[in-house]
Amino acid sequence: MTTITGFETYDLRFPTSLHADGSDAMNKDGDHSAAYVQLLTDDSELTGSGFTFTIGRGNDICVQAIRDRVQPLIGRDVDDLAAHLGGIYRELASDSQLRWIGPDKGAEHLGMAAVMNAVWDLAAKRARKPLWRFVADMTSEEIVDAADLSYCSDELSDEDAVAMLRKLEPTRAERIAYLEEHGYPCYSTAAGWLGYSDDKMRRLIRKELDAGQDCVKLKVGLNVEDDIRRCGIAREMIGPEGKLMVDANQVWDVPTAIEWMRQLEQFHPYWIEEPTHPDDVLGHARIRKALGVKVATGEHGMNRILHKQMFQAEAYDFCQIDACRLASLNEVLAVQLMAAHRGVPVCPHGGGVGLCELIQHLAIIDFVVVSGDLTDRYAEYVDHLHEHMVTPCVLRDGAYVPPTDLGYTSDIKDQTLSDYSYPQGRYWAEQYPLDLAAVAEERATAQA
């Protein structure tokens, strides 16, 4: 028997705003950040790590949400948790006091994501398997029990979900063999950040093309002339067969989205991503109907109920799940199940800190276990901040290589934990020694 004995949390922030990495029309100066939790056990070799991703300020709020949510795990038997991953999820989610400040959204939900990501990591490590294989070794019934389909019965019942998974169960091994040979297809956003010059964009697209990658995503939405010019450059470089995605990061209202995209249709974008506010199911449906361009959204899709309505309103063509915004694999599975039921491709959101390391598992699980389909499915890849991960993801010929490392590949390096903890880590203390003192004083006052 191995028991969870405690936890550590970290407010990790990386100074990405210095070089406009990750910049877009909504988010000009994000410092990519992780609210990170380690579950400690009485086996010194076994920890579970999980995080949620933010872009700077507010990361502290998510750390507090983690600390509130994680408490009931202390003293629990790891094997018992691993055998009842739906049960522990429901237990944590049933805290009605924490639920009040959501429900199922915002900081409390991001904290839930981090904590349950750590539980899945712990369970897979304990089983000595990568997470995707841990799930591929579960029965259809176990997977549906773990999936949070609450409030979704009007779209998909547990029984129908089990029946759907059972059909694919006998052929899981074939799909694993396929992925081990070919990898899981991805597309790259590294070249397209809005703060980059045309020259820097050209250089990065060239690098992608040389690496066998002709799916490119550009950020748009600040200035339509700039967007026309940048889309023209990218389309010319990748050729008519290459896939050009565009991403507005929620800056438009519904009428603006329609009007603006009519001017970019000439570049035949593969999709328009986040054309408006992520909560606006009916708005996305209206945009999709008005345009000849497919609609993708979901990285800010707060929960399964939002996605359920996206399916019911036929509001998007691509469902972009987020590993840290949905409440871990439990809720991801629910969305993947509903997507497969509707035949909507799931294209997970990557980038940030460690998101690529997580979504490689989600993409593999989708293909091997849930949908059995690769059509129109591309996981996002950004070549960014992987140096902080203990087991960074590996790409080959524009595809994710199925990881063989144990767990959810969510461990962040010890050196990073000490350097980038905010505000006391080495990096931040060197940059802002005076600010640090002020923050310390402010915190002390708050405690008093």
Next chain:
Amino acid sequence: MTTITGFETYDLRFPTSLHADGSDAMNKDGDHSAAYVQLLTDDSELTGSGFTFTIGRGNDICVQAIRDRVQPLIGRDVDDLAAHLGGIYRELASDSQLRWIGPDKGAEHLGMAAVMNAVWDLAAKRARKPLWRFVADMTSEEIVDAADLSYCSDELSDEDAVAMLRKLEPTRAERIAYLEEHGYPCYSTAAGWLGYSDDKMRRLIRKELDAGQDCVKLKVGLNVEDDIRRCGIAREMIGPEGKLMVDANQVWDVPTAIEWMRQLEQFHPYWIEEPTHPDDVLGHARIRKALGVKVATGEHGMNRILHKQMFQAEAYDFCQIDACRLASLNEVLAVQLMAAHRGVPVCPHGGGVGLCELIQHLAIIDFVVVSGDLTDRYAEYVDHLHEHMVTPCVLRDGAYVPPTDLGYTSDIKDQTLSDYSYPQGRYWAEQYPLDLAAVAEERATAQA
């Protein structure tokens, strides 16, 4: 010139779970709480106070969200803020880093609500007016500029909103005079908490009837036999003319809501409140269409975009805005404007700590400025925790008396701040001396 010089935050929690006050099918053991902020100025007589409401755990997360959101107000001129209440709202809301952990929802949004509630309180106090009168003295253009209609242009444009308000501008004084004579109608939830015995419920309904109040709301959703018995008692006591609301607090999925309510239709409920998850616009529309009972929801309606879709999908009959979940009066005005545009009555959510003190202003503003209509409009009232407010709301013959106190009547008593601050306040320290030491030690560890 008067300047904001700093702020104080308080994590206030009240032990309401001891007597099941506020208990319902979802929330069995809430400790009603306020994440409270005071804006301090260089005029020692002038402070602005605001809060968001929670039910216990998680209140600390909201306090942290307030601390992150409030920073840009330090050093600002109060008169300048008061003259540009839309501008300061947009400036605070434009923090893209904090936005990431929403957007417009969860703890960061609740923190925004508390901070901007305090700004409105400060502005009205500075003008030496109650908040409702401060708004009634604004022009239609000023009110629409303050309203956050972003992402709502496909439902209501600023121009149409101004035109709507202008029609009512010449008759505002008449409606104020009406309210000063008759008050704003309300209904009571005090008798209906799910944890109360039948006897206690009877006693409380009798008290309401004696006070001239025959609108009663009961919590339902745990057990259908209990609900049938309790609804029968209440209907018998209030008679066929009385209004019986029932409230399921989100415990049902869509099919269950329809099935359960078919068994309560015999008691002719005036509305079913929160029949399912608050994010489920399309689910509410389906329930509404299936039943002969009107649908009310909104106390967990996270933002204007959710409400916009509720209107567009014709998903509810009553829009129950919350003064602390929507991001203060700025976002409340947007929802009230869209509701008036559609002719949907707004019935604000009361109860908790101080919510009644806030919503009396919102209800008055709706009638005087926005809708000009009292048809089917009832503000909620709960006789609960008012003793902690410096200027508690006043009821006469089942109606809110328009407050004459300055500001948003949001000030909490100094004694309450020292007694109920969690965990170090007098009350909590006496109840849980050992827990308090543990919490202090845990916090110290977290800081290290």
